[in-house]
Amino acid sequence: MSRIGLDATDIRILVAVQKCGQLSKAKLAEMVNLSPTPCWARLSRLKAAGLIRGYHADVALERLGNFSQVVVTVSLSQHRKSDFQRFEAYIGAMTEVTECVATGGGMDYVLKVFTPSLRTFQELMEKMLEAELGIQRYMTYIVTREVKSARPDLAALMRREPGAA
Amino acid sequence: MSRIGLDATDIRILVAVQKCGQLSKAKLAEMVNLSPTPCWARLSRLKAAGLIRGYHADVALERLGNFSQVVVTVSLSQHRKSDFQRFEAYIGAMTEVTECVATGGGMDYVLKVFTPSLRTFQELMEKMLEAELGIQRYMTYIVTREVKSARPDLAALMRREPGAA
DNA sequence: CATGAAAGATCCCGATG
DNA sequence: CATCGGGATCTTTCATG
Numbered sequence: 001m002s003r004i005g006l007d008a009t010d011i012r013i014l015v016a017v018q019k020c021g022q023l024s025k026a027k028l029a030e031m032v033n034l035s036p037t038p039c040w041a042r043l044s045r046l047k048a049a050g051l052i053r054g055y056h057a058d059v060a061l062e063r064l065g066n067f068s069q070v071v072v073t074v075s076l077s078q079h080r081k082s083d084f085q086r087f088e089a090y091i092g093a094m095t096e097v098t099e100c101v102a103t104g105g106g107m108d109y110v111l112k113v114f115t116p117s118l119r120t121f122q123e124l125m126e127k128m129l130e131a132e133l134g135i136q137r138y139m140t141y142i143v144t145r146e147v148k149s150a151r152p153d154l155a156a157l158m159r160r161e162p163g164a165a
Numbered sequence: 166m167s168r169i170g171l172d173a174t175d176i177r178i179l180v181a182v183q184k185c186g187q188l189s190k191a192k193l194a195e196m197v198n199l200s201p202t203p204c205w206a207r208l209s210r211l212k213a214a215g216l217i218r219g220y221h222a223d224v225a226l227e228r229l230g231n232f233s234q235v236v237v238t239v240s241l242s243q244h245r246k247s248d249f250q251r252f253e254a255y256i257g258a259m260t261e262v263t264e265c266v267a268t269g270g271g272m273d274y275v276l277k278v279f280t281p282s283l284r285t286f287q288e289l290m291e292k293m294l295e296a297e298l299g300i301q302r303y304m305t306y307i308v309t310r311e312v313k314s315a316r317p318d319l320a321a322l323m324r325r326e327p328g329a330a
Numbered sequence: 331c332a333t334g335a336a337a338g339a340t341c342c343c344g345a346t347g
Numbered sequence: 348c349a350t351c352g353g354g355a356t357c358t359t360t361c362a363t364g
Binding site: 024025036037 | 339340
């Protein structure tokens, strides 16, 4: 949690583990041009600082079945704090919603829903509407193809962001 | 690439590594109620079958700086195969675009863009329009808050998907 | 699939220059 | 920060039941 200044080496470490989460500490050190010991110390600091939330395998879902993805935009009819909280609590509990962002001051939401089938998706939306979440309007965009899925380019982002936390 | 039948144990392994990518093989075996040896063999099969694309650290970007996320929807003015290909090639080369899906038969795209600032985002969009990609219309949704970010619930998805690949 | 075992690599953490 | 250890742990691959 402590505020620490990140130098170029720290960034390189983050880039490396983001790309290859199972690298051995020795190879990671080699990759960032550092000897193992200080590299390990830095990695520990980064983890302790909460900059590394965890490690996850990237599972090829498309090989597990023909699942349905839908992008849904939602606007609420009222914009009291309690309206947002109620909606977000509901969304937070839906395991099928994998992403949700608030846009334009919280007036609208964009979410991505992952279900076994479109039928399941429809049932989910019906339940959602019955839950009286104050949804004014929603639009669904059925995903027909995944064109791209990548991680943010950390190195590029930091290149023009000198005042890091 | 080979087609293999996945049983409940395989799914448990995938769920486990998806959640904890750095688990030691011993602890993974314990977690899925298997002894280390067959667990290791299964994991190898899953990897060889292309079901595990890789492992990645989840870096807390919001602690690295105040970056800007924007959701962009795009529709193309024409729908020839070459139009899609040109657009997708351009998107594929943009490191700032972290996600892109085609919706409704490829007529529209929804993408997520990650930039150091909104100014950078605007410059990016200008360049994109100058590139003559046949964009008819686009809408931007500036992300003001990340409400949720989760991985698909593999176990739930497979529960009602008996005919797996 | 469980167990046991063994060579090799890795991890974590010291101490030193 | 680099290097050198060293004991504990983990990995990977053998057997065998």
